């Protein structure tokens with residue numbers, strides 16, 4: 078089993094119970110006392126003195142599944158046959174597959190989809206390369222490319238371990254945006270090799286979604302690919318995150334009655350997400366942003382080897398405040414965490430300004446757990462699916478790519494990102510807006526459509542659309 082604190086919120090225990098020694102009620106009470114909640118029971122086999130049952134048990138994050146399994150093993154008359162983790166079961170054999178659009182039922186079909194007839198289609202594309210958009214998967218397919226160097230907040234876990242996240246992103250692309258995609262995890266973390274690999278695979282794709290590539294390499298990789306490719310290249314951890322963060326902030330500020338130009342924002346974690354979130358806030362009119370990384374506040378006057386941190390120091394922190402997160406958080410109106418789990422304390426939030434807004438977005442463990450501060454923060458959000466207010470780039474990338482592909486945009490530019498943020502923010506009406514509902518759910522079917530429409534319009538306005546969808550002709 079994997080790390081139960083990260084993923085295993087629900088397990089299935091297969092138990093053999095000697096019913097002449099112990100009854101099921103006793104087994105259930107031991108599991109309950111160890112912190113497990115039995116939510117389903119399946120009887121697998123039964124005889125006069127013995128029964129085999131599958132117990133589906135859910136636990137909260139703070140419960141150690143090992144304690145439950147030990148308690149079960151220590152019961153006389155009970156044998157633990159097997160433990161399965163529902164999350165691991167869901168990943169068996171991977172989460173996605175390729176499906177042909179039409180069946181190949183006879184030789185005639187075979188000769189059309191494959192040789193000899195396919196050759197005519199190949200030659201049509203050879204004569205007019207643009208036809209790749211109408212005659213291949215390019216029109217609707219995005220590559221989700223990672224090098225495994227900054228996977229969620231798990232760090233540099235490499236390309237194999239990154240695959241489950243990238244497969245997950247592909248599922249989300251399809252389910253929420255109708256966009257096909259391939260997860261591609263590269264076995265290199267060299268900037269030039271990544272650029273070359275992405276350029277080499279680009280012909281098959283209508284767009285490139287870079288994912289979980291650590292800073293500062295992610296900036297050069299994206300910048301270069303944007304220049305050197307004619308399809309949209311979008312680093313999701315930068316721009317997807319920034320778009321959703323901005324949408325959430327627009328709505329949170331309405332609740333606390335503060336204006337964007339007057340707030341003090343502390344951004345913790347000045348990597349891919351932190352820099353992009355700060356940039357979008359600067360262009361939205363936030364004047365006082367203080368970025369904090371492991372070495373403390375980023376301030377002009379300090380020397381940074383990383384050119385992005387140098388840029389950051391020159392464009393933020395107008396008062397050149399120095400210090401640790403604990404020190405600079407005093408008086409902040411907004412905390413934005415895109416760093417690491419558990420690094421913000423209740424005491425820190427207590428030192429923020431009135432009606433503090435806390436967006437603890439590190440995954441899978443947020444900078445602070447909402448339950449620790451729900452009585453002192455005005456608005457709380459995380460990146461997770463199991464708390465209210467999920468600020469997660471999943472709310473952006475399916476819709477923004479849907480729009481970009483539909484108008485065959487050559488890039489995803491600032492106008493398109495701002496349009497996406499506004500579409501997300503405006504999905505919640507003034508009447509609906511409340512501290513537990515500042516951002517729509519990804520299951521809100523209006524959102525992707527709204528983002529797509531606004532993104533297409535912005536692409537047309539800004540001159541990057543290479544095809545005008547019928548409804549705008």
Ligand SMILES: NC(=O)C1=CN([C@@H]2O[C@H](COP(=O)(O)OP(=O)(O)OC[C@H]3O[C@@H](n4cnc5c(N)ncnc54)[C@H](O)[C@@H]3O)[C@@H](O)[C@H]2O)C=CC1
Nearest residue numbers: 229230292346347348349350370371415439440460469470
């Ligand atoms: N909710 C969402 O939609 C998203 C959340 N994230 C989360 O944000 C975090 C960072 O992701 P990326 O920017 O892609 O990674 P990154 O590796 O580019 O940047 C992380 C930055 O955080 C800093 N950091 C780490 N521990 C810190 C600490 N204790 N104090 C201050 N700074 C610290 C690192 O030095 C680095 O500069 C991850 O936990 C990730 O899961 C990232 C993208 C989207």
Ligand SMILES: CC(=O)C(=O)O
Nearest residue numbers: 228229230440469470
């Ligand atoms: C959500 C996401 O992309 C991340 O945490 O890296």
Ligand SMILES: [Mg+2]
Nearest residue numbers: 229288289314
């Ligand atoms: Mg990511």
